[in-house]
Amino acid sequence: MATILIIEDDMTIHSLIKETLDLHGFKTLSAYSGTEGKLLFEQNQVDIVLLDLMLPGMNGEEFLQEIRHNSTVPVIVISAKIDQNSKLDLLTNGADDYIIKPFDVKELLARIQIQLRHASKASGSSMKAIHYKNISVNLDTREVKINDHTLHLTGREYAILLLFLENPQKVFSRANIYESVWNEPFFDSDKTINMHISNLRNKLNSDHTSYIKTVWGIGFKFD
Known part of the structure; x- marks a missing residue:
C-alpha cells in the first residue's frame, strides 16, 4: 500500500483528494501547511507527495527545495497556476509532474499510478x-x-x-x-x-x- 502525503490548505480540495485516495486503497497523510508537510515527510515513509503551492508558512516551492536536498520521492504539484513558465520552473526545481486546478480525479489517479509504476520499476531491479x-x-x-x-x-x-x-x-x-x-x-x-x-x-x-x-x-x- 503506497503512502501519499497531501499538502493542501483548501479544505474542500484536500477532502476530495483524501476521500478519492482512501477509496482506492492508498494510505494518506494530511498536512495543511508546508511546515507541517515537511515534518510529516521527515517522520514517515512517503511514496508520493501531492503538493499545493500557495500554502501558509513554508510555501510549496520552499518545501520542494528543502526535500530535494536528500530525497527523490516523486512530487506531483497541484496548482491553479496555468502559465507555462510556472510549470517549467517547478519541473526544473524538482517536481515530477504538474496538474492544474480544477482537475479530474481520474487524471490525478492516473498520474499517481504512473509515478508508482516508475518507482517500482526502479526499485525492482535485481541489481543493487x-x-x-x-x-x-x-x-x-x-x-x-x-x-x-x-x-x-x-x-x-x-x-x-x-x-x-x-x-x-x-x-x-x-x-x-x-x-x-x-x-x-x-x-x-x-x-x-x-x-x-x-x-x-x-x-x-x-x-x-x-x-x-x-x-x-x-x-x-x-x-
Whole structure:
C-alpha cells in the first residue's frame, strides 16, 4: 500500500483528494501547511507527495527545495497556476509532474499510478548498484555519486539517468526518453525533455566530464 502525503490548505480540495485516495486503497497523510508537510515527510515513509503551492508558512516551492536536498520521492504539484513558465520552473526545481486546478480525479489517479509504476520499476531491479566510469548509483537508496560526491537529482532526472546507464552508447530520441520515463505519448512541441536533459547534464558535469552527448537531428546518448 503506497503512502501519499497531501499538502493542501483548501479544505474542500484536500477532502476530495483524501476521500478519492482512501477509496482506492492508498494510505494518506494530511498536512495543511508546508511546515507541517515537511515534518510529516521527515517522520514517515512517503511514496508520493501531492503538493499545493500557495500554502501558509513554508510555501510549496520552499518545501520542494528543502526535500530535494536528500530525497527523490516523486512530487506531483497541484496548482491553479496555468502559465507555462510556472510549470517549467517547478519541473526544473524538482517536481515530477504538474496538474492544474480544477482537475479530474481520474487524471490525478492516473498520474499517481504512473509515478508508482516508475518507482517500482526502479526499485525492482535485481541489481543493487550500477557503476559507469566515475558514476555510481545505489538502486536501493537511489543515491547517485560522482567521485564520491553525491548528486541531488529530481525523480525525472534519476529515471533518465538510469535509462542511459542501462543502455550506454544507445541513441535515444526525445520521444524514446519521454515515453520510457513518463509512460505517456510524446508530443513534438513539448520542451520538457530538453529542460531535464540540460539540468541532468549540468549536474553530471560536476567532475568536468561530458557524459550526455547530443546526436544532432536524432537525440541523445550516454558516452
